Amino acid sequence: MSSVTQADPAKQAGSASPLTRRRPLGDRGFQILALASGLLVLVILVLIAVSTTQQSTDWFSKAGVKGIFSTDWDPATNHFGAMAFVYGTVITSVIAIIIAVPVSVAVALLLTEVVPRRWARPIVYLIDLLAVVPSVVWGLWGILVFAPWIQSSVYSHIASAVNGIPLLGSLFGPPVSGASFFTAGIILAVMITPIVTSLSREVIATVPVIDKEGAYALGATRWEMIRGAVWPHSQNGVVGAVLLGLGRAMGETIAAALVIGSSATVTSRLFATGYSMPAVIANQFPEAAGEWRAALIGMGVLLFALTIIVNLAARGIVERSTRRMRGA
Amino acid sequence: MMAVATEQPAADLREPAGWRRTKNRVATVLMWVAFVCTLVPLGFVLVTVIAKGASAISWQFLTKGPIPPNVLPVTIGGMGPAVVGTLEITGFAALIAIPLGVLGAVYINEYGGNRALARLIGFMADVMTGVPSIVMGLFIFTIWVLHFGYSGLAGSFALGCLMLPVVIRSSYEMLRLVPDSLREASYAVGATKARVTVTVVLPAAIGGIVSGALLAIARAAGETAPLLFTILVVESTNTNLFSGPNTALATQIFINAQQPFTGAQQRAWGAALTLIAIAFILMLAARIVTARFTRYTR
Numbered sequence: 001m002s003s004v005t006q007a008d009p010a011k012q013a014g015s016a017s018p019l020t021r022r023r024p025l026g027d028r029g030f031q032i033l034a035l036a037s038g039l040l041v042l043v044i045l046v047l048i049a050v051s052t053t054q055q056s057t058d059w060f061s062k063a064g065v066k067g068i069f070s071t072d073w074d075p076a077t078n079h080f081g082a083m084a085f086v087y088g089t090v091i092t093s094v095i096a097i098i099i100a101v102p103v104s105v106a107v108a109l110l111l112t113e114v115v116p117r118r119w120a121r122p123i124v125y126l127i128d129l130l131a132v133v134p135s136v137v138w139g140l141w142g143i144l145v146f147a148p149w150i151q152s153s154v155y156s157h158i159a160s161a162v163n164g165i166p167l168l169g170s171l172f173g174p175p176v177s178g179a180s181f182f183t184a185g186i187i188l189a190v191m192i193t194p195i196v197t198s199l200s201r202e203v204i205a206t207v208p209v210i211d212k213e214g215a216y217a218l219g220a221t222r223w224e225m226i227r228g229a230v231w232p233h234s235q236n237g238v239v240g241a242v243l244l245g246l247g248r249a250m251g252e253t254i255a256a257a258l259v260i261g262s263s264a265t266v267t268s269r270l271f272a273t274g275y276s277m278p279a280v281i282a283n284q285f286p287e288a289a290g291e292w293r294a295a296l297i298g299m300g301v302l303l304f305a306l307t308i309i310v311n312l313a314a315r316g317i318v319e320r321s322t323r324r325m326r327g328a
Numbered sequence: 329m330m331a332v333a334t335e336q337p338a339a340d341l342r343e344p345a346g347w348r349r350t351k352n353r354v355a356t357v358l359m360w361v362a363f364v365c366t367l368v369p370l371g372f373v374l375v376t377v378i379a380k381g382a383s384a385i386s387w388q389f390l391t392k393g394p395i396p397p398n399v400l401p402v403t404i405g406g407m408g409p410a411v412v413g414t415l416e417i418t419g420f421a422a423l424i425a426i427p428l429g430v431l432g433a434v435y436i437n438e439y440g441g442n443r444a445l446a447r448l449i450g451f452m453a454d455v456m457t458g459v460p461s462i463v464m465g466l467f468i469f470t471i472w473v474l475h476f477g478y479s480g481l482a483g484s485f486a487l488g489c490l491m492l493p494v495v496i497r498s499s500y501e502m503l504r505l506v507p508d509s510l511r512e513a514s515y516a517v518g519a520t521k522a523r524v525t526v527t528v529v530l531p532a533a534i535g536g537i538v539s540g541a542l543l544a545i546a547r548a549a550g551e552t553a554p555l556l557f558t559i560l561v562v563e564s565t566n567t568n569l570f571s572g573p574n575t576a577l578a579t580q581i582f583i584n585a586q587q588p589f590t591g592a593q594q595r596a597w598g599a600a601l602t603l604i605a606i607a608f609i610l611m612l613a614a615r616i617v618t619a620r621f622t623r624y625t626r
Binding site: 023024026031033034037039040041042044045047051052054055102106110114123125129130131132133134135136138139140141146190221224226244248250251252254257258278281282285297300303310311314315319 | 351429438452460464466471578585600
């Protein structure tokens with residue numbers, strides 16, 4: 001990264017040169033302090049895994065794999081099957097990805113290939129504003145303003161139009177609720193757009209200028225240049241960016257908790273009320289105790305594992321593709 | 329569509345054929361449409377929050393307490409306890425996370441070199457930014473709250489854990505931009521590495537580090553999930569960060585948003601406007617710092 005290490009005075013220790021002297025205590029102390037702060041990241045990640053798993057063994061051992069993935073969630077009778085929540089998490093994140101990815105990639109292309117640089121800046125600021133609006137504010141707006149509006153003026157029309165049609169009917173048919181899988185998916189899509197856009201932009205910016213100019217020299221239009229020069233180079237990196245967005249969408253709690261409808265059901269109807277893993281943790285944790293609490297913490301463990309896997313994969317892909325591009 | 333890209337280009341210098349030009353135009357228009365699609369929800373949220381929040385906000389709302397029961401109108405009591413809670417919890421989280429984060433970045437960039445450990449820490453810091461905030465809340469609950477009880481401090485720890493990797497990332501990016509010639513010049517006059525780092529490298533990168541830290545604070549101030557299980561909730565101001573339950577704007581919005589009463593909902597909108605204002609002020613401050621104090625940019 002930097003060639004500073006060559007100039008490190010500590011390296012000279014042991015030689016017969018008159019410059020040789022013991023490294024001052026403060027110097028070594030500072031290095032240890034810095035190392036400790038760096039290691040803190042690893043320590044925290046390990047501690048998260050250990051302490052949350054410890055508090056949820058009750059659930060994991062009692063329920064077993066079959067119990068965990070059953071759809072029966074009833075705290076009153078001590079049944080804690082998480083399937084409905086896993087399902088809701090998957091469905092809402094998939095909806096979010098389907099909506100957010102085309103939009104984010106298009107905006108990233110707009111910023112890197114279409115608008116002049118001095119215009120790109122204010123646009124980036126605007127997109128970043130989306131990320132600064134707290135998730136609870138999205139949730140508040142979602143449940144009090146957006147959900148009632150979209151239910152009466154969009155969902156209900158679609159539902160009555162497709163009712164009875166085989167596939168569409170089972171996806172978009174009634175029952176219709178403002179707080180639903182689909183509403184949660186839309187809100188999540190808005191929330192992950194900034195991160196997917198900025199990462200895609202980073203990846204697309206590494207496409208060598210010479211490739212782009214080559215495409216133009218062959219007479220390509222801008223769109224043909226994007227398809228022929230930009231896309232093949234940045235494809236992998238964009239996949240990484242999408243995975244990171246997926247990780248965010250899966251873990252997003254408060255907005256989902258407010259707009260998903262809070263009913264533990266597994267249904268193909270996207271306009272029906274549902275639930276997701278982070279949402280149920282947020283809503284039920286305050287009243288939970290014993291095995292109930294263990295089950296909620298256990299879902300946190302599942303969520304942690306899931307997001308770590310997704311993030312590892314995504315970061316690996318992004319890192320590899322940007323490094324290869326810079327090296328090229 | 330793919331065929332266009334792989335087609336053998338003909339040696340023809342005429343303008344692109346009509347359908348190719350049309351396709352290009354359609355693509356450009358679609359990109360602008362996508363941009364507008366991202367602005368619509370942003371505009372809607374801001375307009376709604378400002379319109380509904382402005383009527384709730386008053387000096388009394390921001391400073392007075394206690395937070396009244398749901399059924400009471402917004403003119404009674406105020407969100408003072410939540411404002412105080414948000415400021416002290418977020419402030420203390422910043423106090424913990426920023427020095428540690430900057431030091432961590434110093435390790436990765438100044439001491440790590442190409443060592444595998446430094447690369448691992450950098451990579452895991454990136455991964456840590458993806459840990460859901462609710463998991464951080466559960467983590468602090470299991471490791472701290474179960475033993476020492478609910479307090480603002482526990483909330484600060486949870487927010488600090490969320491801020492740490494963000495600060496590491498942004499500080500590292502800034503340290504990387506400091507040219508080696510600066511460091512080498514300092515070594516040449518006999519300074520130790522710690523001294524070079526503290527008096528030369530960090531000051532050179534301070535603009536970027538501060539603005540990154542401000543953005544991290546802005547994000548943390550709006551976090552709700554990690555606070556739910558760490559600070560609990562109270563109705564009156566708790567200035568003691570280290571003991572007893574506390575409250576914050578974000579958790580108050582979450583609770584009040586679920587109430588059917590107009591008073592509660594108005595309080596939620598007022599708190600939302602306050603929270604967004606805090607976040608935007610921090611973001612604006614970050615931009616000003618970036619514009620005025622950044623010495624090295626990409």
